[in-house]
Amino acid sequence: xxxxxxxxxxxxxxxxxxxxxxxxxxxxxxxxxxxxxxxxxxxxxxxxxxxxxxxxxxxxxxxxxxxxxxxxxxxxxxxxxxxxxxxxxxxxxxxxxxxxxxxxxxxxxxxxxxxxxxxxxxxxxxxxxxxxxxxxxxxxxxxxxxxxxxxxxxxxxxxxxxxxxxxxxxxxxxxxxxxxxxxxxxxxxxxxxxxxxxxxxxxxxxxxxxxxxxxxxxxxxxxxxxxxxxxxxxxxxxxxxxxxxxxxxxxxxxxxxxxxx
Amino acid sequence: xxxxxxxxxxxxxxxxxxxxxxxxxxxxxxxxxxxxxxxxxxxxxxxxxxxxxxxxxxxxxxxxxxxxxxxxxxxxxxxxxxxxxxxxxxxxxxxxxxxxxxxxxxxxxxxxxxxxxxxxxxxxxxxxxxxxxxxxxxxxxxxxxxxxxxxxxxxxxxxxxxxxxxxxxxxxxxxxxxxxxxxxxxxxxxxxxxxxxxxxxxxxxxxxxxxxxxxxxxxxxxxxxxxxxxxxxxxxxxxxxxxxxxxxxxxxxxxxxxxxxxxxxxxxxxxxxxxxxxxxx
Numbered sequence: 001x002x003x004x005x006x007x008x009x010x011x012x013x014x015x016x017x018x019x020x021x022x023x024x025x026x027x028x029x030x031x032x033x034x035x036x037x038x039x040x041x042x043x044x045x046x047x048x049x050x051x052x053x054x055x056x057x058x059x060x061x062x063x064x065x066x067x068x069x070x071x072x073x074x075x076x077x078x079x080x081x082x083x084x085x086x087x088x089x090x091x092x093x094x095x096x097x098x099x100x101x102x103x104x105x106x107x108x109x110x111x112x113x114x115x116x117x118x119x120x121x122x123x124x125x126x127x128x129x130x131x132x133x134x135x136x137x138x139x140x141x142x143x144x145x146x147x148x149x150x151x152x153x154x155x156x157x158x159x160x161x162x163x164x165x166x167x168x169x170x171x172x173x174x175x176x177x178x179x180x181x182x183x184x185x186x187x188x189x190x191x192x193x194x195x196x197x198x199x200x201x202x203x204x205x206x207x208x209x210x211x212x213x214x215x216x217x218x219x220x221x222x223x224x225x226x227x228x229x230x231x232x233x234x235x236x237x238x239x240x241x242x243x244x245x246x247x248x249x250x251x252x253x254x255x256x257x258x259x260x261x
Numbered sequence: 262x263x264x265x266x267x268x269x270x271x272x273x274x275x276x277x278x279x280x281x282x283x284x285x286x287x288x289x290x291x292x293x294x295x296x297x298x299x300x301x302x303x304x305x306x307x308x309x310x311x312x313x314x315x316x317x318x319x320x321x322x323x324x325x326x327x328x329x330x331x332x333x334x335x336x337x338x339x340x341x342x343x344x345x346x347x348x349x350x351x352x353x354x355x356x357x358x359x360x361x362x363x364x365x366x367x368x369x370x371x372x373x374x375x376x377x378x379x380x381x382x383x384x385x386x387x388x389x390x391x392x393x394x395x396x397x398x399x400x401x402x403x404x405x406x407x408x409x410x411x412x413x414x415x416x417x418x419x420x421x422x423x424x425x426x427x428x429x430x431x432x433x434x435x436x437x438x439x440x441x442x443x444x445x446x447x448x449x450x451x452x453x454x455x456x457x458x459x460x461x462x463x464x465x466x467x468x469x470x471x472x473x474x475x476x477x478x479x480x481x482x483x484x485x486x487x488x489x490x491x492x493x494x495x496x497x498x499x500x501x502x503x504x505x506x507x508x509x510x511x512x513x514x515x516x517x518x519x520x521x522x523x524x525x526x527x528x529x530x531x532x533x534x535x536x537x538x539x540x541x542x
């Protein structure tokens with residue numbers, strides 16, 4: 001009985017994917033619309049895209065921009081968030097700035113940024129950077145704020161300086177919260193990556209998608225959606241694996257995984 | 262012309278079994294004001310002066326809100342007093358330091374470190390070599406009764422076990438003074454009794470100076486050489502009671518001992534006579 005349950009639990013994500021494809025297939029048949037290909041047609045178009053050298057270079061260029069934007073954002077946001085969480089002065093300086101930037105859709109800044117930096121890599125990486133920064137800063141800030149005062153006192157009694165306490169106590173203690181922010185940031189990086197390429201049509205995965213849309217190649221449009229979605233799932237699953245390993249010490253014993261890892 | 266005595270003259274010690282009483286902690290007219298949001302300031306501690314001798318086990322006893330923990334934090338250097346000063350071994354306290362090791366009611370363990378990692382943290386910070394720190398820490402973990410749990414994370418331990426780790430972690434960097442802030446307050450009665458016994462056994466080995474904050478009268482009498490009774494609003498020292506009971510102490514013996522019972526009853530009566538019990542606690 002338990003063995004059956006384990007198998008069902010393991011297969012559940014796969015079954016959900018197959019179910020989605022089945023619904024898609026049926027809906028497409030039912031609507032019989034040229035701009036809505038069947039799931040099978042879309043899947044059949046995937047090898048053609050992945051086999052095309054030009055398309056692969058585009059997708060890799062997208063991933064590269066995303067990686068750089070994400071990496072720079074995380075490197076700067078974590079220290080800033082931690083400092084804000086531990087220093088009232090730093091928090092009250094940066095909080096209003098962040099409150100202004102937070103509700104603005106980062107893609108909406110794209111046209112202005114393009115005016116400054118052109119349509120190249122730099123503009124897109126900047127938009128990705130902005131998209132990733134806010135959740136990472138916010139979660140680092142919350143994580144650092146929640147660190148128990150007595151834990152810091154214990155460190156101080158052992159002779160840790162203020163800087164050492166920030167790096168060796170606040171950082172690890174806030175790590176679960178920081179990584180939650182990074183996970184949100186990773187998905188946002190993918191989203192802003194595609195939207196930036198949609199606005200600055202020059203290269204990348206988003207460019208393939210919207211070019212195909214212009215040409216009426218709807219099977220390619222949907223194939224690209226599947227490819228981008230799969231990239232998101234893979235990145236998230238890889239990140240979850242790393243996150244779980246890093247914060248094993250804080251995880252509750254039983255939880256329902258909200259990822260494919 | 263006066264001739265100063267040479268060092269060897271000064272150092273001659275009388276042949277006493279116990280260490281001569283030297284002053285470890287001096288609290289000199291300390292007051293502490295907290296600024297509250299409702300604009301009228303709260304006087305947490307009012308003009309506290311207290312001297313604690315080297316090797317003494319001193320409890321600070323009082324109702325919640327009498328500022329007893331604040332007094333401990335001032336000695337720890339975690340809180341700066343509004344007025345007055347505190348000294349340890351004649352040096353003014355300006356901040357926390359490894360000569361004063363805290364043990365908190367909240368344990369405050371590093372959750373990302375194993376039991377061994379927590380205990381080794383202090384010695385490693387003090388520059389003790391990895392292998393040596395590990396050997397010392399393993400011995401301490403055994404001493405507090407947690408042999409076999411070296412690789413456990415704090416979340417996998419019970420409250421009593423966590424407090425044992427916290428005690429070992431603090432003992433590991435050899436503080437001269439132990440500052441214990443209601444360390445057994447969050448534990449159930451059974452665990453609490455066992456930890457009190459174990460603490461006394463450990464303390465008997467090297468008789469470090471201990472400043473122990475508690476609101477439990479029998480805990481204070483059982484453990485201490487001296488009980489400092491505090492009253493609240495504002496926090497003041499009411500009375501200092503010397504506990505003249507033989508050591509090593511055994512709880513089961515003491516409970517039958519009329520002298521122990523008298524200390525407990527006298528102290529409880531003194532608290533009853535004050536207005537403290539009429540305030541909401």
